[in-house]
Amino acid sequence: HPAPDLQRIVTEIADEMAQRTDRGDVASYIPELAGIDPNQFGLVVIDADGQVAAGGDADVPFSIQSISKVFTLTLALGMVGDRLWKHVGREPSGNPFNSIVQLERERGVPRNPFINAGAIAVTDVILSGHQPREAIGEILRFMQFLSGDSSIVIDETVAASEKRTGFRNTALANYMKSFGVVENPVDFTLGVYFHHCAIAMSCRQLAMATRYLAYSGRNPSTGLSVVSSERARRINALMLMCGHYDGSGEFAYRVGLPGKSGVGGGIIAVAPGKASIAVWAPGLDKHGNSHLGRIALEALTKRLGWSIFGV
Numbered sequence: 001h002p003a004p005d006l007q008r009i010v011t012e013i014a015d016e017m018a019q020r021t022d023r024g025d026v027a028s029y030i031p032e033l034a035g036i037d038p039n040q041f042g043l044v045v046i047d048a049d050g051q052v053a054a055g056g057d058a059d060v061p062f063s064i065q066s067i068s069k070v071f072t073l074t075l076a077l078g079m080v081g082d083r084l085w086k087h088v089g090r091e092p093s094g095n096p097f098n099s100i101v102q103l104e105r106e107r108g109v110p111r112n113p114f115i116n117a118g119a120i121a122v123t124d125v126i127l128s129g130h131q132p133r134e135a136i137g138e139i140l141r142f143m144q145f146l147s148g149d150s151s152i153v154i155d156e157t158v159a160a161s162e163k164r165t166g167f168r169n170t171a172l173a174n175y176m177k178s179f180g181v182v183e184n185p186v187d188f189t190l191g192v193y194f195h196h197c198a199i200a201m202s203c204r205q206l207a208m209a210t211r212y213l214a215y216s217g218r219n220p221s222t223g224l225s226v227v228s229s230e231r232a233r234r235i236n237a238l239m240l241m242c243g244h245y246d247g248s249g250e251f252a253y254r255v256g257l258p259g260k261s262g263v264g265g266g267i268i269a270v271a272p273g274k275a276s277i278a279v280w281a282p283g284l285d286k287h288g289n290s291h292l293g294r295i296a297l298e299a300l301t302k303r304l305g306w307s308i309f310g311v
């Protein structure tokens, strides 16, 4: 059983969040996400011993959206190593997740792997030498492996919904293609990107999948090594600086953990050596990050003294 303190804190935070009336707005630019009930909230914390503390809608699957970018980055680094950094940078963008402005000055190389342009470039690297179907299967199996749960699936309706309306992402991909940064046919790369964004997972599954980042690249329960400790550390650094787009500074200021958000309202966060965390509240703030998700994480790290910047 989880340490009673941790479970009590998670339950308290879930109860506090259920009572709040400020929820933000659900993403509406992806039609399929516009109909999600904003009154849902889930929180799961898994500590170093593998004890799971869960609160609220911890087992309800939601669209992980940009959270998938952490795992595609991990996969792409595993495939091509540091050659990946020819395709994408490592600097915060200070711009919205779907911005195109910096691409012109930087010859089509996106600022980091977590803005849409950067994630599309990473997806393109995973796709090279494969069929889209194989690349999608590879990413999905990686998520199932990390969570130890083969029931995880892609929500095809969400993927189709985004494909139909993804004019911005199509523009980003075409623009990068014009510089040779995207190498595969644009609609193949986008097809894989929309599909990995449409993976559906619960907070419990996501917190499990994130464990390797909290423990130097290894899942402490299975002992299975996913990446080197150096790589885990560096992915965490990127999440801290870029994981919340132009809200990354505020997230570091308030929560103090590496984290990655998605417009489905999910956030994963890493307390190195201590815990992996997943939270979900569909309403978003003006940067497209979960409003109550951030507030819940702030409450959690404050109570537990988990900020990487000190207690």
Ligand code: GLN
Pocket (backbone or CB within 6 Å): 064, 065, 066, 067, 097, 098, 116, 162, 169, 194, 197, 261, 262, 263, 264, 288
């Ligand atoms: N699939 C979404 C998009 O491309 C991901 C954005 C996000 O979660 N921030 O717009």
